[in-house]
Amino acid sequence: MEKTKVAIIGLGTVGSGVARILLDHGDRTGRHAGRTLWLEKAVVRDLAKARDCDLPAGVLTDNVDDVINDPEITLVAQLVGGLEPARTIMLRLLEAGKDIVTANKALLAEHGPELFDRARELGRSIAFEAAVAGGIPIITNISQCLSANQITSLHGILNGTSNYILCKMHEEGGGDYAAAVADAQRLGYAEADPTMDVDGSDAAQKLAILAHLAFGARLNWRDIPRVGIDKVDPVDIQYAKQMGYHVRLLAIADLKDRGLDCEVTPALVKAGSPLGEVNGPFNAVLVKGDAVGPLFFHGQGAGQMPTASAVAADLIDSAAGRTAITFRTLELWSDAVKGVDQADFADSTGRRYVRLMVDDHPGVLAGVTKAFGDEGISIASVLQKEPLAGEDVVPLVVMTHAASEAAIDKACATIAAMKSCRSEPVKMWVRD
Amino acid sequence: MEKTKVAIIGLGTVGSGVARILLDHGDRTGRHAGRTLWLEKAVVRDLAKARDCDLPAGVLTDNVDDVINDPEITLVAQLVGGLEPARTIMLRLLEAGKDIVTANKALLAEHGPELFDRARELGRSIAFEAAVAGGIPIITNISQCLSANQITSLHGILNGTSNYILCKMHEEGGGDYAAAVADAQRLGYAEADPTMDVDGSDAAQKLAILAHLAFGARLNWRDIPRVGIDKVDPVDIQYAKQMGYHVRLLAIADLKDRGLDCEVTPALVKAGSPLGEVNGPFNAVLVKGDAVGPLFFHGQGAGQMPTASAVAADLIDSAAGRTAITFRTLELWSDAVKGVDQADFADSTGRRYVRLMVDDHPGVLAGVTKAFGDEGISIASVLQKEPLAGEDVVPLVVMTHAASEAAIDKACATIAAMKSCRSEPVKMWVRD
Numbered sequence: 001m002e003k004t005k006v007a008i009i010g011l012g013t014v015g016s017g018v019a020r021i022l023l024d025h026g027d028r029t030g031r032h033a034g035r036t037l038w039l040e041k042a043v044v045r046d047l048a049k050a051r052d053c054d055l056p057a058g059v060l061t062d063n064v065d066d067v068i069n070d071p072e073i074t075l076v077a078q079l080v081g082g083l084e085p086a087r088t089i090m091l092r093l094l095e096a097g098k099d100i101v102t103a104n105k106a107l108l109a110e111h112g113p114e115l116f117d118r119a120r121e122l123g124r125s126i127a128f129e130a131a132v133a134g135g136i137p138i139i140t141n142i143s144q145c146l147s148a149n150q151i152t153s154l155h156g157i158l159n160g161t162s163n164y165i166l167c168k169m170h171e172e173g174g175g176d177y178a179a180a181v182a183d184a185q186r187l188g189y190a191e192a193d194p195t196m197d198v199d200g201s202d203a204a205q206k207l208a209i210l211a212h213l214a215f216g217a218r219l220n221w222r223d224i225p226r227v228g229i230d231k232v233d234p235v236d237i238q239y240a241k242q243m244g245y246h247v248r249l250l251a252i253a254d255l256k257d258r259g260l261d262c263e264v265t266p267a268l269v270k271a272g273s274p275l276g277e278v279n280g281p282f283n284a285v286l287v288k289g290d291a292v293g294p295l296f297f298h299g300q301g302a303g304q305m306p307t308a309s310a311v312a313a314d315l316i317d318s319a320a321g322r323t324a325i326t327f328r329t330l331e332l333w334s335d336a337v338k339g340v341d342q343a344d345f346a347d348s349t350g351r352r353y354v355r356l357m358v359d360d361h362p363g364v365l366a367g368v369t370k371a372f373g374d375e376g377i378s379i380a381s382v383l384q385k386e387p388l389a390g391e392d393v394v395p396l397v398v399m400t401h402a403a404s405e406a407a408i409d410k411a412c413a414t415i416a417a418m419k420s421c422r423s424e425p426v427k428m429w430v431r432d
Numbered sequence: 433m434e435k436t437k438v439a440i441i442g443l444g445t446v447g448s449g450v451a452r453i454l455l456d457h458g459d460r461t462g463r464h465a466g467r468t469l470w471l472e473k474a475v476v477r478d479l480a481k482a483r484d485c486d487l488p489a490g491v492l493t494d495n496v497d498d499v500i501n502d503p504e505i506t507l508v509a510q511l512v513g514g515l516e517p518a519r520t521i522m523l524r525l526l527e528a529g530k531d532i533v534t535a536n537k538a539l540l541a542e543h544g545p546e547l548f549d550r551a552r553e554l555g556r557s558i559a560f561e562a563a564v565a566g567g568i569p570i571i572t573n574i575s576q577c578l579s580a581n582q583i584t585s586l587h588g589i590l591n592g593t594s595n596y597i598l599c600k601m602h603e604e605g606g607g608d609y610a611a612a613v614a615d616a617q618r619l620g621y622a623e624a625d626p627t628m629d630v631d632g633s634d635a636a637q638k639l640a641i642l643a644h645l646a647f648g649a650r651l652n653w654r655d656i657p658r659v660g661i662d663k664v665d666p667v668d669i670q671y672a673k674q675m676g677y678h679v680r681l682l683a684i685a686d687l688k689d690r691g692l693d694c695e696v697t698p699a700l701v702k703a704g705s706p707l708g709e710v711n712g713p714f715n716a717v718l719v720k721g722d723a724v725g726p727l728f729f730h731g732q733g734a735g736q737m738p739t740a741s742a743v744a745a746d747l748i749d750s751a752a753g754r755t756a757i758t759f760r761t762l763e764l765w766s767d768a769v770k771g772v773d774q775a776d777f778a779d780s781t782g783r784r785y786v787r788l789m790v791d792d793h794p795g796v797l798a799g800v801t802k803a804f805g806d807e808g809i810s811i812a813s814v815l816q817k818e819p820l821a822g823e824d825v826v827p828l829v830v831m832t833h834a835a836s837e838a839a840i841d842k843a844c845a846t847i848a849a850m851k852s853c854r855s856e857p858v859k860m861w862v863r864d
Contacts, residue, residue: 021580021723031769032579034761129577135724137577144754145561145569147464148453148744274730277709291453291741292567298706298728309723312580320761322576322754329466329752337463 001030004319007041007067009089010079014103016053017308018077029312033319041067064089068096075318077311078102087111094124099323101314103130103307109205109221113333120334125327127314132206133158133283135306136299137313142213142287143330149289151214154253158206160281160301161190161197162229162249167279170246174238189281199228200249200264207251207264212332215253216339217260225345226264236355236426239397240268246276259343267429268353346406351380351430354412356396359420360387368396371414375407393422399430433462436751439473439499441521442511446535448485449740450509461744465751473499496521500528507750509743510534519543526556531755533746535562535739541637541653545765552766557759559746564638565590565715567738568731569745574645574719575762581721583646586685590638592713592733593622593629594661594681599711602678606670621713631660632681632696639683639696644764647685648771649692657777658696668787668858671829672700678708691775699861700785778838783812783862786830786844791852792819800828803846807839825854831862
């Protein structure tokens with residue numbers, strides 16, 4: 001069987017997992033690629049560091065030039081995180097004539113256009129299944145399996161850390177945020193600094209990549225409106241639970257006549273619905289296509305072997321020759337593809353959960369409902385809770401029928417200005 | 433852009449859907465294939481019949497030789513159902529040098545080895561995404577996206593008709609089977625003769641195909657043990673519901689040291705679990721891989737456009753050149769692939785639901801629990817219901833811990849022989 005010589009750059013958690021698949025399951029990868037995937041080099045920063053995979057002699061190196069200057073290495077799993085030196089390494093690898101597989105979503109969200117352009121110019125390919133949703137093959141499914149569809153909507157739970165924390169708070173009927181974060185850190189689901197996960201940045205980067213694939217949208221991930229779970233009050237998780245909903249951090253891209261509605265935000269999702277039943281540190285994506293209808297994927301969005309599974313599948317596809325075809329036809333971030341623009345966020349419509357803290361006085365409810373009515377917002381239900389112990393403010397939960405973001409914002413501003421309103425109104429989408 | 437000339441054979445529901453995608457969305461299919469997919473011919477039995485798609489002049493024909501003898505047509509969607517003349521047409525198309533896309537699972541389950549062998553000999557390819565689970569791209573996911581994994585388990589809801597009927601009966605707390613079938617027929621979810629759907633044959637054919645892809649197993653679908661939903665008593669759906677379970681027709685393939693456990697059978701699936709929440713005429717597949725872990729797919733398993741979506745994706749993959757690579761490396765049903773054998777069904781183990789109808793006399797429960805104990809079966813819970821109105825028999829539901837099929841069968845035989853046992857014990861798997 002012919003050989004494809006492969007290098008791995010970055011032998012962290014995922015890189016070690018990929019090395020193990022290549023070394024331990026050469027029969028499997030070879031059969032599917034139609035050629036042997038031969039691990040020739042693994043580049044690390046520190047040769048002395050202990051690793052959880054045994055490499056054959058001569059494979060380990062701390063010099064990336066050992067890969068770049070070896071013309072027999074034609075395929076590289078580039079698993080260095082962050083923007084630099086990852087970007088420079090990618091460009092040098094492409095210029096040296098190598099096809100690349102990467103899991104670095106931040107790099108693609110930031111420098112995708114430059115990297116994909118350069119790969120095209122040089123007749124090379126970049127595969128990135130592992131960059132979004134870890135073990136869920138959502139990239140291949142969107143770019144290949146659903147290629148006969150116009151995708152009309154994409155709703156994802158793309159950050160397992162946030163999902164774990166929200167589930168933990170839900171289980172406890174509105175548990176403490178800091179305690180849930182600490183718990184996620186203890187279990188290895190959250191980093192020491194979880195900012196990018198909990199503030200929605202990680203999900204926004206992934207959504208930017210998926211929205212480009214699914215809709216041709218050229219989004220800077222920073223332009224995607226985002227609210228993180230660090231802004232969620234446990235009391236809202238408690239009320240959502242009482243009404244049969246889970247709060248989930250959704251990454252949303254909906255194709256409308258006026259453009260693409262794009263957002264990362266905590267939302268109420270009905271219990272028993274596919275996205276509502278995604279529990280723990282899992283990822284999920286609900287895609288709708290004009291031919292296929294709704295299609296739902298659920299799996300592990302992170303972790304060593306699920307991510308390595310995606311990287312190894314890309315290596316196999318690249319060695320077999322499928323990636324070159326897909327990469328050429330997809331025309332990622334090329335000027336040849338006419339995409340869709342981001343729609344004005346203010347015009348987004350949908351049902352809303354609005355929670356107010358108001359004085360327990362006669363006439364307050366009438367004032368609140370009038371504020372919604374004045375903006376043409378129809379109220380589906382109102383839930384007035386008992387006053388919190390020892391306080392004279394009462395929580396008031398309003399579930400609206402479909403209304404625009406702008407109308408909801410105006411109604412909330414009117415209510416916030418009322419003397420009887422004791423804190424900023426909280427609003428979230430409601431999805432069934 | 434270069435053209436691939438395509439023919440469709442069989443312009444029924446799915447064929448018309450495929451024609452509509454090719455005719456209405458040529459830009460989309462062309463962009464993804466890297467070449468125009470040009471509908472050159474559509475072969476039908478009756479030229480006069482009304483159809484739900486408008487074809488350009490000269491496309492429609494009732495002579496399959498118009499396709500076979502046209503060397504410019506290189507790709508054919510073969511959508512004629514049944515075994516003959518579908519098999520002969522497939523062989524003639526292959527011999528005429530055409531790549532084939534088909535949705536005919538019965539044909540592949542029956543004549544797959546012959547057809548795939550012939551395609552390989554002739555250097556052609558057969559793609560069949562639409563043959564299993566309709567719009568869910570499970571074939572591509574198993575054969576391409578999960579290629580770095582050893583798949584260890586595959587549990588599917590592969591027959592939407594059965595699932596609709598079971599859900600309908602569940603909703604009504606154990607509703608009437610015949611009424612649910614009539615309802616499914618009225619809504620177009622069941623054929624006039626639903627035998628192949630409700631007796632598990634359809635699911636067994638699909639499972640045979642998936643088990644070959646996932647495990648290399650060479651199964652005759654008739655050798656897969658199967659129980660249909662036509663054997664399910666509404667009372668068991670009612671009891672399952674009371675205990676927090678749904679009854680689902682599962683197609684199961686579990687890789688064990690002793691071989692592949694394969695079965696199509698109604699089973700109790702926990703509410704809130706992915707397979708437990710598959711409602712209505714949907715399909716779903718839960719795959720476990722040794723690297724990726726559990727991966728869950730949910731979508732429309734039938735219907736015009738979902739199935740056409742899968743056929744059209746195969747046409748795009750074939751025209752783009754990906755299918756040729758995948759088909760070559762998969763070596764479907766070839767002697768080159770060492771697969772796994774079907775395990776002895778008697779050794780299958782798992783938790784069981786057993787429902788008995790027994791006399792309402794002292795000592796009966798003791799006799800029943802002794803029968804389980806004598807076979808080393810540990811009982812998880814016992815639920816004795818009130819006697820049915822006007823009768824002196826009581827339903828007794830036993831939930832066991834994991835036990836082998838053989839042990840359960842022996843215990844059930846012992847109980848059935850007891851004077852106090854008034855009907856054949858009913859047993860189903862319990863899956864969480």
